[in-house]
Amino acid sequence: HWSRICARLKAEVGEVEYNTWLRQMGVGPVEEDEITLYLPTRFLRDWVRGQYGDRLGALWHAEIPAIRRVELQVARGPSSSAEGEAATAESHPAAPVAAPVVEAAVVEEPRTAEVRSDLAAPLDPRFTFETFVVGKPNEFAYACARRVAERPSSPGFNPLFLYGGVGLGKTHLMHAIGSELVREGRVSVAYMSAEKFMYRFIAAIRSQSTMEFKEQLRSVDVLMIDDLQFLIGKDNTQEEFFHTFNALVDAGRQIVVSADKSPSDLSGLEDRLRTRLGCGMVADIHATTFELRISILEAKATASGVDVPAKVLEFLAHKITSNVRELEGALNRLIAHANLFGRPVTLEATQDVLHDILKANNRRVTIEEIQRKVAEHWNIRLTDMSSARRSTVVARPRQVAMYLSKQLTSRSLPEIGRKFGNRDHTTVIYAVRRVMELMEQDPAFAEDVELLRRMLES
Ligand code: ADP
Ligand code: MG
Incomplete structure (x- = not known):
């Protein structure tokens, strides 16, 4: 049961997250309707309970229907990899537990080196202004991004808030701003996802290095936080972000933030944070149009060096309307096939190769x-x-x-x-x-x- 549950969890949350939070979990005895799981520290126990408590309960119940409760304890469980060391089991209320209280009660943990790794995530060299195809739906956001890259911290453009649906180019534009600034060698730039911001923050608390973390953050000239909607419901992290935000803006530094909705629609973010986010420039990236999809496909096909007939590009632009990421994925697959098998790209081949993607994009025609x-x-x-x-x-x-x-x-x-x-x-x-x-x-x-x-x- 246990290995199946672990495999499921790993598939659901991804390898990195699994290894960070769940790998050290051990399994204890089942008593009547309850199973005990062990985690090596209080911090991990609280974190796992807050983030995964409900899910663990559901997975165990699905495996063994009699189980209705999951008890999380701090101890080296029998199946955890720790050797020796007596288990100091502390009993705590069982999961599922309501709000994630993760960010509290973590200070007794030993210091770790985690937070000392690079502050920011690396910038993807493919995401530049040059490779960004501009059209009606994104021209305003593009112009704002360019402007910020040219003259960071200009009045009226701080913060720059980019928003729009999935796969429409928010991350691309943020990386482009970063690369441009770095290339000019003018300022120090930190880009990270809101999720990473939270992990960093929590790791800093865990290793008692929040001061360092704050100093690092507040020393950058341009701070970019991607997918801010991730902070909804993460009140302590939001609080920290709010303070960082204010400190930076007050010191004349540039902030760039992206989210899937406009500041006013991000319900679940604190009001004062939403207000401040909307104070600079708010730029919306709209859904793609047929014309923009064609331009993007043309640009990417040309860059690939594979000859893709106009009819195929047109076909793709008609069929795959969800977002640029999917469009790009479809074209990449076609190009890979053409390169692998040395066959020309035709409409027939396209339908064949993209069978699954096209099906997913289909609706009943009237x-x-x-x-x-x-x-x-x-x-x-x-x-x-x-x-x-x-x-x-x-x-x-x-x-x-x-x-x-x-x-x-x-x-x-x-x-x-x-x-x-x-x-x-x-x-x-x-x-x-x-x-x-x-x-x-x-x-x-x-x-x-x-x-x-x-x-x-x-
Ligand atoms: P988001 O962050 O909004 O979900 P991304 O920035 O990750 O979207 O974009 C998804 C993919 O689509 C990326 O590979 C990106 O390079 C590409 N893309 C999106 N918009 C454009 C565009 N206007 N021109 C070229 N590529 C684009
Ligand atoms: Mg993104």
Whole structure:
């Protein structure tokens, strides 16, 4: 049971977090509905109880339904790796416990070297202003980031608060600011995720080096904290961040913060912190547009040196709309395949290689969507899908839309006919046949229809 639970936990929280907090946990006896787990220090015990107590309870209950409580004790458990040393078991109320009280009661722990490692995380050399593709959705955030990199601590730009959904370039822009400043050799920069900020802070408490930690933080010229939403509910860390923030801004240093929401929408952050975060420049990165996705794909394809046809890029930009990270992931996979197998990138290959990603991005297509896409493609009015006009310019796309409706939806012929200006089902049959004939005769037309089908396909 225990090894299965450990494996599950490791998979859920990741190797690093697991090794930091959970690896030293030992398992003790089961008594009736309760299992005892051991942790070597009070600090770890409190931390694990606050962060993982509920989860441990649930995992044990799933393994052994009789278990309803997990008791966490400070001791060297029988299965922990410690040798000798008598167990000094202290009894404490069992998990699950409400709020994480982690940051309290940790001062008796022995000093560790952890906090003395580098203050900031390294900057990713790929995330620069040069590699950031600018378009309508991100141009304001980009301009603000550039401005801060050029002239940190300018009035009106401090703090710079970048926000937007997952995978839209917040981290990229922060690294770009950092790299730019470092390249100029002008100032000292510290970038870290809010999560790392918290771990550092806690480690500092544990090793009684909070003064050092604060001094280090307050000595930088530019402090960048990524994904601030992580601090929601972590009140002590928020408090510490607030003080650091004030000290830095008061000393004329620059702060850059990112989050998934605007300061006013980050409920769960202390009011005074939210107020201060909104005091400088707040820049929103919007969801990508088709045009921006195309530009990003073009830039990345060019950089890779692999020839990716425009049709494939268009296809990807249509299909993968969630965020840039996924788009980039899809393109990278295509490029890797092309390099590995030396085959050209084609639409067919793309569909094959990206089967799983495309499926995840799919929804059921409707006749209305088909009509819209087809009308857009041939530049006719959407109303012409149901109009009585019979000139080829509109009749042909209408037939294609009927054909695709038959292929991609489960609607019956009469139903499809009704959606196209109450036409008869025989008209739909004729349209399907006609489109198939034309596709055989005219490869360019066939390709157009294929492309539309792939874009719409579910
Ligand atoms: P976030 O931090 O907002 O979740 P990231 O900055 O990590 O997003 O971006 C995800 C990935 O997408 C990164 O590899 C990043 O380089 C890339 N990316 C995002 N936006 C752009 C853009 N405008 N131009 C080029 N690459 C981008
Ligand atoms: Mg990020």
